[in-house]
Each structure stands twice: as structure tokens, then as C-alpha cells.
Amino acid sequence: MxxxxxxxxxxxxxxxxxxxxxxxxxxxxxxxxxxxxxxxxxxxxxxxxxxxxxxxxxxxxGDFYTSVSVGELFGQLLAYQFAAWLDECRKRNAEGGPPDAPLQIVEAGAHDGQLAEDILFWLKRRRPELLERVEYWILDPSERRQEWQRRRLSMFGSRVRWFANWGEVQQAGGVTGIIFANELLDAFPVxxxxxxxxxxxxxxxxxxxxxxxxxxxxxxxxxxxxxxxxxxxxxxxxxxxxxxxxxxxxxxxxxxxxxxxxCAPFAELWWNIAAQSLRRGKLLTFDYGHTGGEIINPTKPHGTLRAYxxxxxxxxxxxxxxxxxxxAHVNFAAITHAGERAGLATVELTEQSRYLTRIVQRTMQPPSVFGEWTRERGRQFQTLSHPDHLGRSFSVLVQERT
Ligand SMILES: C[S@@+](CC[C@H](N)C(=O)[O-])C[C@H]1O[C@@H](n2cnc3c(N)ncnc32)[C@H](O)[C@@H]1O
Structure with missing residues (x-):
């Protein structure tokens, strides 16, 4: 957040x-x-x-802003990146089996469903043929939140499915595609x-x-x-x-x-099970936290637990x-190890602003399906990437199973 x-x-x-x-x-x-x-x-x-x-x-x-509350650009950029990864997955499927085996995007901690809506809308408008082959799964243990999400996403019908825990996801065959969370790990009990x-x-x-x-x-x-x-x-x-x-x-x-x-043992366990649930594809999280050795920095003795x-x-x-x-801040090193213990390879841990900037650069290379870079999109990108806003605070961890 x-x-x-x-x-x-x-x-x-x-x-x-x-x-x-x-x-x-x-x-x-x-x-x-x-x-x-x-x-x-x-x-x-x-x-x-x-x-x-x-x-x-x-x-x-509310009480805090997220990248999602800045506007729909964050979801659109993720959708653009996810579409490229899903295209790769389809190619690999084609090499080893039926090319049209279903792929999944799994969002954990979807809260009010806004990010899911932004992603699904972009796919519907810009990559409808891909959306036909993708299921959007939401992992949320709360019936009440699932109800908010169902209301918001009703227009996408059976393309969206809900799961209360990783056990249910694994029973459904696990995930080939993408599992991601935005600002979920920092909300786990410590x-x-x-x-x-x-x-x-x-x-x-x-x-x-x-x-x-x-x-x-x-x-x-x-x-x-x-x-x-x-x-x-x-x-x-x-x-x-x-x-x-x-x-x-x-x-x-x-x-x-x-x-x-x-210490956030629940977050580490959760990530480890998420990694186990990924059959092939990417697992990523957007969050703020310790990305290096600063978890024990004697000059910062008060911890990071905060209320807002x-x-x-x-x-x-x-x-x-x-x-x-x-x-509380996420300990990215511990989360990275939790994914690697489940056999994932770490692709990168980087600043969110750098990560999004790279996606933006790709959207500008012709031919691009991303859509016009309007002033409003430019304004949202400024907020997402500027160090005084969300640019410096957030990191992205990407792991994969190939
Ligand atoms: C900070 S909010 C995330 C906001 C949202 N992802 C966004 O980008 O605006 C964290 C959400 O994750 C949900 N959550 C908490 N524990 C979870 C779990 N084990 N699995 C899935 N979602 C969970 C919370 O209830 C809350 O709705």
C-alpha cells in the first residue's frame, strides 16, 4: 500500500x-x-x-492508496505483460501438447475486484482471442469479499472462477499461466x-x-x-x-x-504453496519491503509495523x-527463498517503477495493441513511477517455472 x-x-x-x-x-x-x-x-x-x-x-x-487506486493504467500494463507471457505459454503448449489447453491468470487478494476488472477489460478490448482461452481465477478466503468481486465482475460470466484456498486451486489441476498479488504480502500477520x-x-x-x-x-x-x-x-x-x-x-x-x-511465517508459507501450485509460468508480487540486507540494520531499530x-x-x-x-514491510529475501524451495527460478526483484517503465517502452514499439498513450495515461504513469508517489516505495518479485 x-x-x-x-x-x-x-x-x-x-x-x-x-x-x-x-x-x-x-x-x-x-x-x-x-x-x-x-x-x-x-x-x-x-x-x-x-x-x-x-x-x-x-x-x-479510504485509508491508503494502491497502484490500482491511481487508475486503470496499472491493470492495463499488467494485462499487456501477462498477454505476452500467456502467448509464450501457448507456444510451449503447442510444442508439447494440445495448444488450446486452458491457461489461467490467478489473482490473490483481489479485494474489491477493481484490478481484475481493469485487466479483464483490457484483454477483452485488445486481445479478445487470447481472453477466449484464459480463465481468471480469484483466490480469496473471504465470502464477503468474493461477493463484492462477483458483483463487479458479473459481465465476465464463467471466465472468472473463485477459490478459497490453495487446496482448491490444486484440486482444479494447479495453474499454468500466471499467479500474482498486489500488496497482499504486506497485509499478512507478523x-x-x-x-x-x-x-x-x-x-x-x-x-x-x-x-x-x-x-x-x-x-x-x-x-x-x-x-x-x-x-x-x-x-x-x-x-x-x-x-x-x-x-x-x-x-x-x-x-x-x-x-x-x-517475522512473517504465514507470508512465506503462503508463497511457498503458491509456488507449488504453479505447474508452469510466472509467480509475481508487487509490494513494498526489504529488498537487501536491511532487515537487520542496527541504525533502524524500531521495526516496520505501522497502522494507517x-x-x-x-x-x-x-x-x-x-x-x-x-x-509491515515484506522480507523479499525470505519470500524469494520460499519460492526457490518449491523449485522456482528467480527472474528478478526490481523497483516497480523500473518494471513498469520497461513495459511502457514495449507498448510504444510498433505494432502495438496497447492503445493510444493519452494524457490521462501519462498522468497515471507519473504517479505510479515518480519517486515522491509510488515509484520508489514498491518492488516486484518475479519467479518462474519453465
Ligand atoms: C491490501 S489489500 C490488496 C488490495 C488489492 N490487491 C489492490 O491492489 O488494490 C489485501 C487483500 O488481500 C486479502 N487477503 C488477505 N489474506 C489473504 C489470503 N490468504 N488469500 C487471498 N487474499 C487474502 C485481504 O483481505 C485484502 O482484501
Whole structure:
């Protein structure tokens, strides 16, 4: 998400009572919650979760902008690139089997269906013969969001299919074509750890209650999901395991007490299963996050967990559960490894602006089916690529199975 910060906002709104109550009850029953569980309920509780809310959360009237809320250009550029990849897949199919075997574009985390609509419209107008051979699959566990998407995409009829999880996708035969997500991985729940310098170990932050507030508290032990961090060097997930111990020896003495590290095991697992579900083609994500070694940078000790509402950075991540977005940087190195473990080759990890610029250059080479470069398209491209807008914040990871 492009979270344009206008100013710090206060937290004077009352939390949604129902979700706050549910959280309080769980804490009373089980003790303090790991941050990941708090996030899971705050964002995805089936009734009161932030992403289940009927109010607009993306775009000018929402809490943050995405590349999709800039306008239809982002989807059109993706559609143009996807069409080229699908043409390649069809050629390969023709070499090894029936050329018209169905191909899929799978979008995960389609939210209100806007990006799907932009992509499908472009294909319908510019590559109708290809669209005839492509199925658009949406992966979304939420029935409510599926309902929003079904309404928006009704004109595409049976070309669009819905799946609640990767198990269903695999039962349908897996994916030949493209699997992609835009700003999904940064919305996965994270565990939040702190470095205890005196004891040279990681401990985990959890969430407790005091009166009607939620507060951070140290958990007595690491949750099973992050138990590997009992070996502190495991935090260097951007490095090959064989290099971690020696790198840690020089890093540990300069790591400040309280240094915060976020771990997203759900995002890594999700990506690994996505990679396993890809029979042939590309897997890609657009997101913001750590692209190099900066996941443990002693000069940036506070972590990246943030909350946003009405385009404002909110001071208290734990306030107003269900009414504000909560997000953390993606660890691209860990995600890249998760895909490679499932046998994918990494094609590139690059800035979104560079990636889109390359597509734009191709659209301008004749003969092009992309359509005229209008002023409006130029304006949207500026916003997507300019470093003060979305250009610098986002990266693209592309992996493939050939
Ligand atoms: C930040 S929004 C993405 C916005 C949208 N892709 C766009 O570009 O505007 C993340 C979306 O992914 C959905 N989501 C969360 N977990 C998911 C999962 N495991 N599989 C698919 N979608 C998920 C969220 O509910 C939310 O609608």
C-alpha cells in the first residue's frame, strides 16, 4: 500500500466494541496474544475484521492508496505483460501438447475486484482471442469479499472462477499461466520480536489489556512459529544458512537493546504453496519491503509495523482494532527463498517503477495493441513511477517455472 503520511493523527475514536471485546476475551482466556494473532483478528475476523469492512478502505475515500487506486493504467500494463507471457505459454503448449489447453491468470487478494476488472477489460478490448482461452481465477478466503468481486465482475460470466484456498486451486489441476498479488504480502500477520542485548537472545512482543486499552508486553517464550529464533543468527534470513553464524558474530555486538524484528511465517508459507501450485509460468508480487540486507540494520531499530487510517499514520498500532490498517514491510529475501524451495527460478526483484517503465517502452514499439498513450495515461504513469508517489516505495518479485 502507498501510505501517504499527512500528519500523525490522535487515537480519540472508540475501538469497535465487538472486536475489542473478542480480543479481550481471548486474552483473558489464553493470556497475552502474539502480535500475529492480534493482527489476524484485527484484519481478518470474519465479521469485524478491517478487510471485511463495507466502507472503502483503499483510495481517496479510504485509508491508503494502491497502484490500482491511481487508475486503470496499472491493470492495463499488467494485462499487456501477462498477454505476452500467456502467448509464450501457448507456444510451449503447442510444442508439447494440445495448444488450446486452458491457461489461467490467478489473482490473490483481489479485494474489491477493481484490478481484475481493469485487466479483464483490457484483454477483452485488445486481445479478445487470447481472453477466449484464459480463465481468471480469484483466490480469496473471504465470502464477503468474493461477493463484492462477483458483483463487479458479473459481465465476465464463467471466465472468472473463485477459490478459497490453495487446496482448491490444486484440486482444479494447479495453474499454468500466471499467479500474482498486489500488496497482499504486506497485509499478512507478523510476529514481532525484540533483541535482549544483555542476554543475547530474541524475545517476543505480545499484546495484553489494561482497562479498555491494548498494550505491548513481553511473552514468556517464543511462539512455535518463530521458535527457530532460539538460534539468534536465524534472524539473518536474507543470507544463505551457511553464512549466518559468521555474519551474526559481527552483527550481535552492535545490535541495540530492544531492536525490533518482524517475522512473517504465514507470508512465506503462503508463497511457498503458491509456488507449488504453479505447474508452469510466472509467480509475481508487487509490494513494498526489504529488498537487501536491511532487515537487520542496527541504525533502524524500531521495526516496520505501522497502522494507517484516513491516510494518516496512527501512533498506536493496537488502537481501534478492525478500524485501521496494520501492515509491515515484506522480507523479499525470505519470500524469494520460499519460492526457490518449491523449485522456482528467480527472474528478478526490481523497483516497480523500473518494471513498469520497461513495459511502457514495449507498448510504444510498433505494432502495438496497447492503445493510444493519452494524457490521462501519462498522468497515471507519473504517479505510479515518480519517486515522491509510488515509484520508489514498491518492488516486484518475479519467479518462474519453465
Ligand atoms: C491490501 S489489500 C490488496 C488490495 C488489492 N490487491 C489492490 O491492489 O488494490 C489485501 C487483500 O488481500 C486479502 N487477503 C488477505 N489474506 C489473504 C489470503 N490468504 N488469500 C487471498 N487474499 C487474502 C485481504 O483481505 C485484502 O482484501
Amino acid at each position: 502507498f501510505r501517504r503520511v499527512i500528519a500523525n493523527s490522535g487515537t480519540d475514536c472508540k475501538p469497535s466494541p465487538s472486536l475489542a471485546e473478542i480480543l479481550r476475551e481471548e486474552i483473558a482466556r489464553n493470556g497475552p496474544l502474539p502480535c500475529a494473532r492480534f493482527m489476524e483478528l484485527a484484519l481478518y475476523h470474519p465479521e469485524y475484521g478491517y478487510y471485511e469492512s463495507d466502507r472503502s478502505v483503499v483510495g481517496q475515500r 510476529h514481532r520480536l525484540a533483541w535482549i542485548a544483555a542476554e543475547q537472545r530474541w524475545c517476543e512482543w505480545g499484546v495484553r489489556t489494561m482497562a479498555d486499552r491494548f498494550l505491548w508486553t513481553r511473552l514468556p517464550e517464543l511462539h512455535a512459529n518463530v521458535a527457530a529464533l532460539a538460534d539468534p543468527a536465524a534472524a539473518l534470513s536474507n543470507l544463505d544458512p551457511s553464512l549466518r553464524a559468521s555474519a551474526w558474530t559481527s552483527l550481535a555486538p552492535v545490535l541495540p537493546d530492544g531492536f525490533v524484528l518482524e 487510517r484516513d491516510h494518516h499514520l496512527v501512533d498506536d498500532v493496537l488502537a481501534m482494532p478492525g478500524e485501521q490498517d496494520i501492515t
